[in-house]
Amino acid sequence: MDLCNIYTVDESKPRVQCISIEDSTIVDTGNLGEITRRRLPATVLQHYLPEWVVKAIRRAPKVFYVAPQAAVVPGLADAHAHVLxxxxxxxxxxxxxxxxxxxxxxxxxxxxxxxxxxxxxxxxxxxxxxxxxxxxxxxxxxxxxxxxxxxxxxxxxxxxxxxxxxxxxxxxxxxxxxxxxxxxxxxxxxxxxxxxxxxxxxxxxxxxIPTPAWTEQRMSDYFDTTMWDALSHGLTSIHDAMSYPDQIRFFKRKADEGKLPNRLYLMGHLPSNDYWGDQIPHLLNYGKHERLTVKSVKLVTDGALGSWGAALLEPYSDKPETSGLMLTPPDELSTLVHQFWNDGFQVNIHCIGDRANHVVLDIFEDILHDHKANVTEWRPRIEHAQILTLEDLQRMGKLGVIASVQPTHATSDMTYAEFRLGPERIKGAYAYQTLLQVSPNHVLPLGSDFPVESINPLLGFYAAVSRLDTNGSSPHGNGGWFPHERLTRAQALKGMTLDAAYASFAENDLGSLTPGKKADFVVLDRDIMTVPFAEILETKVSATVVDGKVAYGAL
Known part of the structure; x- marks a missing residue:
C-alpha cells in the first residue's frame, strides 16, 4: 500500500502521495498516477513509491524522492514572535x-x-x-x-x-x-x-534605563541569526509581534533587496498612548519577492505572570499585595483601538491577566456590536489570551475575536501558575482546546513568542498535543497538565499553518498544500502526526521550501 505522508491541511485531500509544483505555485495534489496523467512534466514531489516507479520517474525533470519514514507538511508559521x-x-x-x-x-x-x-x-x-x-x-x-x-x-x-x-x-x-x-x-x-x-x-x-539604540549593523546581525535558525526549524512565515518604525524600515529595505528568505507579517508598535498610526505604513505582499506585509498594530495592556505584572481582577494568590499592572489605562486604550480600527488596521493586543482580557473584550465588543464592525474583515486578535474568566472565554468566542496563543507558555509556566493564580482562576488559564471550540470558525493560531520560548515550532507542537515538559512530565503526571485542554495533532498542525495564515489575512495564499497556493512546505525526517510524543522532540527538518525553492537543507 502506498504511503501518503504529505499532510496538506486541506479538508478535501488531507493526505496525499504527491504534490505538483510549477514555479512558486502548487498546481496539483494526489497520488502519482493522477498527477502523472494530469501534470507531467511538471515538478512532482513524491513521498513513497515502489522502486520500479522511482527509477522510471527519476528520468522526468525536477523529481524529488522522500524517504518512507519522513513526512511533508505545509510551511510552518509562528503567529507571535520577535524577530530581531x-x-x-x-x-x-x-x-x-x-x-x-x-x-x-x-x-x-x-x-x-x-x-x-x-x-x-x-x-x-x-x-x-x-x-x-x-x-x-x-x-x-x-x-x-x-x-x-x-x-x-x-x-x-x-x-x-x-x-x-x-x-x-x-x-x-x-x-x-x-x-x-x-x-x-x-x-x-x-x-x-x-x-x-x-x-x-x-x-x-x-x-x-538608557540602553543604547540598535545600529543598522546590529539589526542586520540579529536578523541574519534569526532567519537562519527559523528556516532550519521549518518556519516559512513569522508574525513579528512588535515592530517599531525603525525596524519596519529595516525590514522594508531587506524586502526591496530581495533578502527576506521567509514571509514576515509585521505588527507595528510605538510605546505611546497618543495615536501613532500615521507612522506605520500599509504594505501588502511588498518587496522583490512579495514577502512583507504590514497591516496590523500591536498594543500592550498588561505585564507578564512571571513578574507578577499580569493584570488580575483579584490579587495574586502568592502575592496578595498586588493585582498586577495595567500598562495602558483602559480609556486611553479604547481611544487607540477605535482610531486604529477607523484607519483600517487589524488590532492585536497583548493580554495575559483576566482583568486585561476583560477590558479588551469590552473594547472589542463595543466596536463589533455598537459600531457594527465586520469581524471577518477586521479580525481583531488577543495575543496570549492566557488567563480569562470562564464567562470571558465564552464571550471571546461569541464575538469572534481571534485568540493567538503560545503552547510552550503553558508548559513553561505550569510549575508555578496554579500556585500564583489559585485553584479557581487556573480553570480559565491556558485553555487552548476551549478557545478553539468556542471560536466560530475553529481558528486558533499558534506561536512561540520567541525568544521568550524556543524558536523550534515542533516544541510548540509537542507542548500543544502533550501538555508535558521536555522530560515527559507535568504537575499532573505524565498524562499532561490539564489534559482536557490538549489539542489533537491535526488541530495543532492547522494552528501553525492555516489558522496562522487566516490570522494574517493570507489563507487564500498560504497555510495548506492546495492547488493555487504558494509552494511553501517542510520535509521532516519522521512523521510527527503518528510517532510517540517523545519522538516529536527528536524530529529534524530535512528541507524548508519557500516559493518552490529550497531555502534550507536539500530535497
Whole structure:
C-alpha cells in the first residue's frame, strides 16, 4: 500500500502521495498516477513509491524522492514572535541559567570572548533570558549581584527577563540613571526595605534605563541569526509581534533587496498612548519577492505572570499585595483601538491577566456590536489570551475575536501558575482546546513568542498535543497538565499553518498544500502526526521550501 505522508491541511485531500509544483505555485495534489496523467512534466514531489516507479520517474525533470519514514507538511508559521529580539538574545543567552552565579559566570565568559568589550569598561553588556522562578529561592536578583566579581564591577549591564517584562541592571546603570521617580504608571521600580532601587525594573519602568539604540549593523546581525535558525526549524512565515518604525524600515529595505528568505507579517508598535498610526505604513505582499506585509498594530495592556505584572481582577494568590499592572489605562486604550480600527488596521493586543482580557473584550465588543464592525474583515486578535474568566472565554468566542496563543507558555509556566493564580482562576488559564471550540470558525493560531520560548515550532507542537515538559512530565503526571485542554495533532498542525495564515489575512495564499497556493512546505525526517510524543522532540527538518525553492537543507 502506498504511503501518503504529505499532510496538506486541506479538508478535501488531507493526505496525499504527491504534490505538483510549477514555479512558486502548487498546481496539483494526489497520488502519482493522477498527477502523472494530469501534470507531467511538471515538478512532482513524491513521498513513497515502489522502486520500479522511482527509477522510471527519476528520468522526468525536477523529481524529488522522500524517504518512507519522513513526512511533508505545509510551511510552518509562528503567529507571535520577535524577530530581531531573538538575534539580540542569542548574543548572550541566559534562558538555561540555573542561578545568579550561573548568570555571572556566563557574563564573564562573554566578556573574555569579546576583546573589544574586555578592554572597554564603559561598553554596555546586554543579555536576555533569565528567569528567577527556576532558581533556588525563586527571588528577583539585585544590582549588587552584578558587582561582586571584579571583571563585572563598574560595567553597565542590562539583562532582560525571559518574558521581556523586566530588566535587571548593574550598580553602574543605576548611577547613570540618577534620581528615579517614586512611581511609574504601568511599571514598578522594585525597592528594598529602605526604599532603595534593587536593580529590577518591571514593565513601563524599563523605559527609564538608557540602553543604547540598535545600529543598522546590529539589526542586520540579529536578523541574519534569526532567519537562519527559523528556516532550519521549518518556519516559512513569522508574525513579528512588535515592530517599531525603525525596524519596519529595516525590514522594508531587506524586502526591496530581495533578502527576506521567509514571509514576515509585521505588527507595528510605538510605546505611546497618543495615536501613532500615521507612522506605520500599509504594505501588502511588498518587496522583490512579495514577502512583507504590514497591516496590523500591536498594543500592550498588561505585564507578564512571571513578574507578577499580569493584570488580575483579584490579587495574586502568592502575592496578595498586588493585582498586577495595567500598562495602558483602559480609556486611553479604547481611544487607540477605535482610531486604529477607523484607519483600517487589524488590532492585536497583548493580554495575559483576566482583568486585561476583560477590558479588551469590552473594547472589542463595543466596536463589533455598537459600531457594527465586520469581524471577518477586521479580525481583531488577543495575543496570549492566557488567563480569562470562564464567562470571558465564552464571550471571546461569541464575538469572534481571534485568540493567538503560545503552547510552550503553558508548559513553561505550569510549575508555578496554579500556585500564583489559585485553584479557581487556573480553570480559565491556558485553555487552548476551549478557545478553539468556542471560536466560530475553529481558528486558533499558534506561536512561540520567541525568544521568550524556543524558536523550534515542533516544541510548540509537542507542548500543544502533550501538555508535558521536555522530560515527559507535568504537575499532573505524565498524562499532561490539564489534559482536557490538549489539542489533537491535526488541530495543532492547522494552528501553525492555516489558522496562522487566516490570522494574517493570507489563507487564500498560504497555510495548506492546495492547488493555487504558494509552494511553501517542510520535509521532516519522521512523521510527527503518528510517532510517540517523545519522538516529536527528536524530529529534524530535512528541507524548508519557500516559493518552490529550497531555502534550507536539500530535497
Amino acid at each position: 529580539e531573538y538575534g539580540f538574545m542569542m548574543q548572550l543567552p541566559l534562558a538555561t541559567a540555573t542561578s545568579v552565579e550561573d548568570v555571572v559566570a556566563r557574563i564573564k565568559a562573554y566578556i573574555v570572548a569579546h576583546s573589544d568589550i574586555l578592554d572597554d569598561r564603559e561598553r554596555w553588556i546586554e543579555g536576555m533570558g533569565w528567569d528567577q522562578t527556576k532558581w533556588p529561592g525563586a527571588k528577583f536578583p539585585t544590582a549588587s549581584d552584578l558587582d561582586q566579581d571584579p571583571l563585572l564591577s563598574g560595567r553597565p549591564i542590562s539583562l532582560n527577563r525571559v518574558d521581556g517584562h523586566a530588566k535587571w541592571v548593574s550598580p553602574r546603570v543605576l548611577e547613570l540613571m540618577g534620581e528615579l521617580p517614586d512611581v511609574v504608571d504601568g511599571g514598578n521600580i522594585v525597592r528594598d526595605a529602605d526604599g532603595r532601587p534593587t536593580g529590577i525594573f518591571v514593565d513601563n519602568a524599563m523605559a527609564l
